[in-house]
Amino acid sequence: MSDARRRRRGAVARLASTAAVALTAVVGAAPVPASAVAITPCPWRATTVASGLGSLENLGFDGAGTMLVSRTVGSSGQLYRLTPDGTGSTLLPNVAAPGSITVADGAAYFTTGNNFLSGIFGNKNGSIARVDLGTGAPTTIATKLTMPNGMVRLPDGSFVVSRNIGWTTGLTRISADGTRESRLAPAVTMANGLTYDPARGTVIASMDLHPVSTLALVDINDPAHIRTVDLGLFGLFGFPDDLTVGPDGLIYLAMDGGDIVRIDPDRHAACILASGLFGSTSVRFGAGPGWDPHALYSTDLFGTIRKLTPTTG
Template sequence: MTGVTGALVLPGAATVSAAPQACAPWSREVVAGGFGALENLGFDGRGNVLLSEQDLGGGPGAVRVLGADGTRGTLANEVDGPGGIVVAGASAYFTTGNTATAALSGQSSGTIDAVDLATGVRSTVARGLTMPNGLARLANGDFVVSKDIGGGSMTRVDAAGNTTPFATALTSTNGLAFDAPRDRLVVSTTFDPTTVIAAVDTAGTPITRTELPGFGPLNSADDLTVDTDGTAYVALNVAGAVQRVDLDTGTSCRIADGLPLVSSVRFGSGPGWDPNSLYATSFLGTVTKLTPPA
């Protein structure tokens, strides 16, 4: 996906530049490979990680299952452009239609689908979305989806499937993570000239705006996650790195680099997955474990 949007302005948000700092590198271990292009991941809490696998040749993708013991399976097959994954309760939710073709043509064929983790039954909970990329679920059960190419950057979806624009001051949005203890949504921008990691409240009002070093498209901030202390960890796809960002002070450091086309990061969750380590996907079809220094 390519493109550059205009300059980003967030009225009312505190702006801080994330000054690079020395950061002890995290160790890495490739725990799986051989998948198609992996866009996103989420842990089901049952010993598995769910992986959004895309076919960059334009064919159908799938939501794959990788067990902590290395076993592989499929949660949902024949998925057009799977994107963000969120697990809530007994269901896994994921976006479909996350393709550059959909964005550039304005197709509104994207959906949020759900799979019951106990029965495997798949259903659609929202329709009419254009290139839904990142996915987050707010405390009241509403979803927010992102879109990093073209206008209409974020959309809020309520329980009835109704859609409204959300946090319209942000453009070229991609990664989304709901920071529940602070009741805020953390968002990354991909193709803006400056990479921004923003926090907005659940009404869509900007709270903070943190700028990362480097030219935005050459960073290509992709998906992100938030630790329990509110620190964000961002996958920089083109830069091949993971950046840690303190949203309150604006400081940041790179915990890992040399990760080509890294797309998403999550802390381990569930049996067999280290909750202190980040697991990173890539468009090269790998899952890499990043472990902080002792």
Template sequence: MPLSPIMSRALAAIAITATASTLPAAQTASAEPVSCAQWTRHTVAAGYGILENLGFDGRGNLLLAEQSATGSSGTLQRLGADGSRSVAVSDVEGPGSILTAGDTAYFTTGNSVTAALTDRADGTIQALHLDSGTVQTVATGLTMPNGLAQLPNGDFVVSRDIGAGTLTRVTSDNIATPYVPSLSSTNGLAFDPHRNRLIVSTTFNPTSVIAAVDYADPDSPPRQAVIPGVGPLNSADDLTVGPDGKAYVTLNVAGAVQQVDVDTGRTCAIADGLPLSSSARFGSGPGWDPNALYVTSFLGTVTELTPP
């Protein structure tokens, strides 16, 4: 039987700590953690299965990547701002990250630890056309695609936090090549258009690193900020870039959300006591507060964090 995401995360933390390499330090920005005011929390929804990721469709709905207890089959759920629930896409094998661009919501499949440990290349990128509800396959042949981002030229980047892989760049004609091989155990991805860089989190390395990859020069050493604590015990998961240019990172095992300034290295926890937090996005579309951060968890909850 496939392992659940929760059990997989625990086993991977044990197995990978001994073998993961640290990242190049030349561009690392370090700073003592600073205190920041706690954001107010409010439970928006509960009772879902394991929630891996989320994304807003711009039409008043929140899309949720819901995995089953076995970590294989799942669905894309739709949560309305009014609390209504429906299924956007059924029978999704290992749904991962969700990325909305215009009238399309892209999402990854095959995001399971079984695929990672066996190098099973059955992962895909799918496109949900929001007007018609139809689903189209965009890319195939990927191994455990977890995080998802799109570069300015239209290429996609997917991450893999378990196994030998790292970031993979996928072109519009489904050609996959390694991307920024200096990064390992990669997970959360978000493209920062104002600074023209890809923000990346690492999950199981000895330290939790948030890296900024220069889109114009991806082969140069990425600038990095380090989140305090032991990497696997943090388990930095998905992230987003806020209007302030800072990264907001969910710490799955630590149960917290960190605000990270990659340029200065300053980090602080805006919320803790959020067990198994998996993903975060700022509100977008009718009914969702654009200043609030919405956080999913493996416990099937969606929490709204409002800044002080």
């Protein structure tokens, strides 16, 4: 069997397995708002930056001209780097089931152990690690985590990670040195992608195994204060994944089901930037030389990186 067919089968199996879990998890889902946001089309132009890279989970920019992606090729995971001309190379090999990437202070922070079976069986084989972007030297920050999927690094240096599969899902806050952890906002369950909005002082989580696709905005200074955004029409099989806050203050969300969506939580509105991008996992705006700061870059389960730009006229 070709590598391409294995990647397709693996990606379809991931979505099918997640759907099966979803069907059994709905009864315990947290309540969501009664009315969904108003959703309209606002198509952006999508072009391919690179393809055939394995299965891609997340991306980030180092600000100096390099895109970083977490990818799995066969059974091997790694952090991979890409230059604007499409040239790629391995930054860190042998990373077990890499997940989210956050770049700060000359380093890339990332999760490992983002594995479906780890979530199902509650295996504590996940971690938060750091790689120095100058030297390439890795450091482990926190261990014994279960399926850390999304991750954000907060202004105080602490982390929030998400888990969307298993008996105890949701958000965990971990100290900057990795020695302490606590449950954050227990009402937020089945959390997948995470981003931090400094303007609102909130951690924004996508909740992907609910009857409707939902975002939760958690006030980091008062975690009991949670605002939810109901994306409605995507339903159980939209699979909201990773997300980011754009320069305009709006939320941009990748959906495994194939849509890239922009959400304005204050106006209770959203629009679909692109459809049919099946397996989309993460989105980030370009940063650094050679990467368009006005463009949204996306990854997917089939190894494709795309650039989405606003259309004119």
